[in-house]
Amino acid sequence: MDFLGLKLNPANQLTLLRILLIPFFMLFMFVDNIYTRIFALFIFIFASLTDAWDGMVARKRNIVTDSGKFLDPLADKMLISAALISFVELKELYIPGWMVVLIISREFMITGLRTLGAAKNKILAAEKAGKFKTTSQIVAIITILVILIVNSAVHKFWGIKVGELKRFSDWRGDLGWILHLAPFVLMFITTILTLISGIGYIRKNRELLVG
Secondary structure: OEEOOEEOOHHHHHHHHHHHHHHHHHHHHHOOOHHHHHHHHHHHHHHHHHHHHHHHHHHHOOOOOHHHHHHHHHHHHHHHHHHHHHHHHOOOOOOOHHHHHHHHHHHHHHHHHHHHHHHOOOOOOOOHHHHHHHHHHHHHHHHHHHHHHHHHHHHHHHOOOHHHHOOOOOHHHHHHHHHHHHHHHHHHHHHHHHHHHHHHHHHHOHHHHOO
């Protein structure tokens, strides 16, 4: 397959598909409708799965390429960043922008460190903390997408906004507070894990910053 003059192998095609799905994911998520948000959830899960599939295909067929090493982490960061930035834009979610700024800044710093390492002929491999960080981000995003679906369901079937649930003194009020606070708690935990993994990565490779 050719794309912009580049010949892409099957693994890279899966990676490219992940990137191409991002606009559709964002489009469906921003429409306050239970069905479009379900589509957005499915798109995100499918796009996340292609991350595992492209690696499996590349290793199985022995077609690991430099372009794949570049595109794969780029696609991951684009997908996750798109979701997190979109969450900040949604007023129904209580997710401060500073959390997303810290998470994305960490990714820029680690990418810069790896670029610096490559310039010094040192390959910085991914670590378990980084993989755990990515997993926590994906789990948090999927959970928040489910919360958005519940928000839309409450609006569609009960005819009220989620924020209005908090005025009830029964289980509906408890549900309203959970739906309101859960995204913040999830993102706060994810931000802490992201920062911890980033600091550890920088400390382990701090010699690259000298000279």
